């Protein structure tokens with residue numbers, strides 16, 4: 001390296017160090033309370049496998065079921081009255097906020113997940129209208145059925161021939177849900193679940209962008225990632241490259257759709273949005289939002305559910321018995337038929353209670369406020385509700401809260417739904433998930449079709465779940481399963 005280059009590098013490093021020292025002094029990183037100390041030094045790792053387990057422990061022991069992590073300026077709650085207050089009663093005081101919008105803005109743009117106010121309301125109305133249509137529900141059912149019959153079942157049948165091998169079903173479910181959401185939303189088939197299990201550059205770039213965007217929220221000050229972005233270094237450089245790749249894909253999908261024009265009577269979600277706007281940036285944001293909404297959440301639900309089902313033979317037997325009764329040995333023919341499977345619906349809700357695909361969700365407080373449990377919340381600070389911790393509160397679910405028990409969702413054999421404020425897995429209030437019905441169709445169809453044909457077993461039963469950081473719950477060790485043909489099934 002030339003001497004001149006070396007001195008430029010030295011000056012650069014010197015200023016960066018100076019800057020970071022300044023940032024760390026300005027933020028409350030040196031708060032000395034016990035919780036903040038454990039957070040900053042990561043000493044909680046001596047006792048807990050996952051950050052969410054440590055938070056659960058702290059929340060359980062808090063008389064209000066609310067805690068404050070000073071170094072993050074974050075109030076975390078598992079109190080359902082606080083959640084109703086944030087998501088409904090004082091909804092306008094708890095938007096996603098500018099800080100969140102800045103963190104995810106490069107990746108999500110102005111898409112529905114990253115918007116507040118009028119822009120959010122407009123997109124919500126549009127999406128609501130489209131996703132609520134009967135034709136969209138039928139489309140979802142058809143897309144899911146096709147992917148199961150032509151890809152998922154043939155692939156798992158192929159696994160059977162490699163008797164002693166272990167397969168990561170988390171990877172299978174991620175491929176499955178990526179194909180489904182792309183076909184449903186844009187009429188594009190990435191064929192990720194093809195027998196050769198191809199590596200999709202788009203899927204890799206999308207994962208990276210989502211992971212690195214989530215990491216921004218974990219830095220002690222936004223200035224840290226903003227400086228890295230300014231100099232285009234480290235994780236910010238990788239984020240920029242992965243977003244570029246995602247954008248290339250989105251632009252191509254939109255171009256193809258434009259080329260087809262209205263002549264082909266396309267049924268997918270993007271075509272319907274294109275009828276209302278031609279703004280390419282806005283359409284790009286819609287493509288990315290729906291990929292994010294429909295891919296990882298569904299795959300994560302299925303991973304948690306199969307981890308539980310592989311250890312609960314009596315639940316598997318009950319699912320099979322109910323399906324036999326409703327379908328009379330035939331294949332499911334419509335999404336309406338799925339509604340008749342009350343026990344299966346209870347299994348899905350119970351699985352997502354224990355392993356919510358989105359473990360926590362944050363809003364930003366606009367004006368100083370006091371939550372119903374008496375906690376004061378300062379303007380411009382973060383308030384987070386913690387679905388994972390809530391599932392483990394005996395104050396909400398009773399002393400058997402840690403047990404996987406689908407029966408808690410049934411009254412006289414009929415599915416009964418708890419208030420969403422106690423179960424904010426799909427969020428609750430004005431911004432509740434719009435894809436819930438579609439997700440349920442997908443999850444229930446996969447469970448049924450796999451359990452009707454195969455027996456499943458955990459390949460490494462001693463492994464306890466560990467989660468990787470990201471926007472949705474990911475099992476660090478995947479979901480290694482052994483599958484075998486069900487006796488009597490051909």
Ligand code: HEM
Nearest residue numbers: 124293294297298301357358425426427431433434435439
């Ligand atoms: C098991 C699967 C799913 C879970 C657990 C889930 C959960 C959630 C949650 C927690 C939110 C609130 C996010 C936030 O505001 O930060 C949300 C919002 C949303 N979800 Fe889902 N989701 C799932 C599947 C889907 C699918 C398949 C779609 C689309 C086809 C979808 C579409 C949406 C949309 C459009 C919103 C934004 C609503 C708004 O901001 O007004 N979701 N979902």
